[in-house]
Amino acid sequence: MADSCLRHGDATHDELVAAAAGSPPGVRRVVAYADGRSTNPFESVLRALAIDAGLDVVPQYEVRAGGLVLHPDLVDPLRGIVLEADSWGFHASHDEHDRDCVRYNPLVATDWRVLRFTHDHVMGSASYVVSTIRHVIDAAAD
Numbered sequence: 001m002a003d004s005c006l007r008h009g010d011a012t013h014d015e016l017v018a019a020a021a022g023s024p025p026g027v028r029r030v031v032a033y034a035d036g037r038s039t040n041p042f043e044s045v046l047r048a049l050a051i052d053a054g055l056d057v058v059p060q061y062e063v064r065a066g067g068l069v070l071h072p073d074l075v076d077p078l079r080g081i082v083l084e085a086d087s088w089g090f091h092a093s094h095d096e097h098d099r100d101c102v103r104y105n106p107l108v109a110t111d112w113r114v115l116r117f118t119h120d121h122v123m124g125s126a127s128y129v130v131s132t133i134r135h136v137i138d139a140a141a142d
Contacts, residue, residue: 007038035059043073043085046122046129050074050083053133057083066106072114079140082107083133084116113140 011019016034038044038059050057061075063082074083084104107114113136121129 004041004044040085042119042122046083046085046117047074049122049126049129050076050133053130054137055079055081055083055133057081063107063112065110065112068103068106070103070107072103072107079137080112081133081136081140082112082114084114085122086116086118 013034038047043059047057047059055076057074057076059074060071061077063070063072063075072082073085104114115132115136117129
């Protein structure tokens with residue numbers, strides 16, 4: 001809700017922080033990481049899991065790869081890791097699947113590590129998402 005509030009201009013980040021000042025630590029943590037660039041709650045939850053896994057992700061960060069300017073869902077620019085929140089609503093048709101390949105292949109070809117997670121992964125299997133991200137973090141450090 002904090003991301004949505006910022007995205008729609010219902011409050012500023014400072015106003016959210018002030019409102020959460022006396023709240024439990026979990027609420028203050030959510031507000032501290034709130035970012036209006038997240039496009040939907042699914043992406044916001046993936047971002048929270050990525051933060052728990054140890055990434056410093058930026059929503060809709062601009063990446064140039066293979067002559068394209070891309071804005072993946074979440075990017076850790078220092079580690080070169082991209083996370084995509086793939087839902088059936090935007091990735092189900094033949095054309096959308098082709099478009100995804102055109103987007104993701106240049107990222108991989110320019111040494112970005114791309115992880116794609118479905119709605120079921122993010123909302124129903126948080127431990128899988130976190131462990132997968134941690135595995136990639138460890139592999140990138142080698």
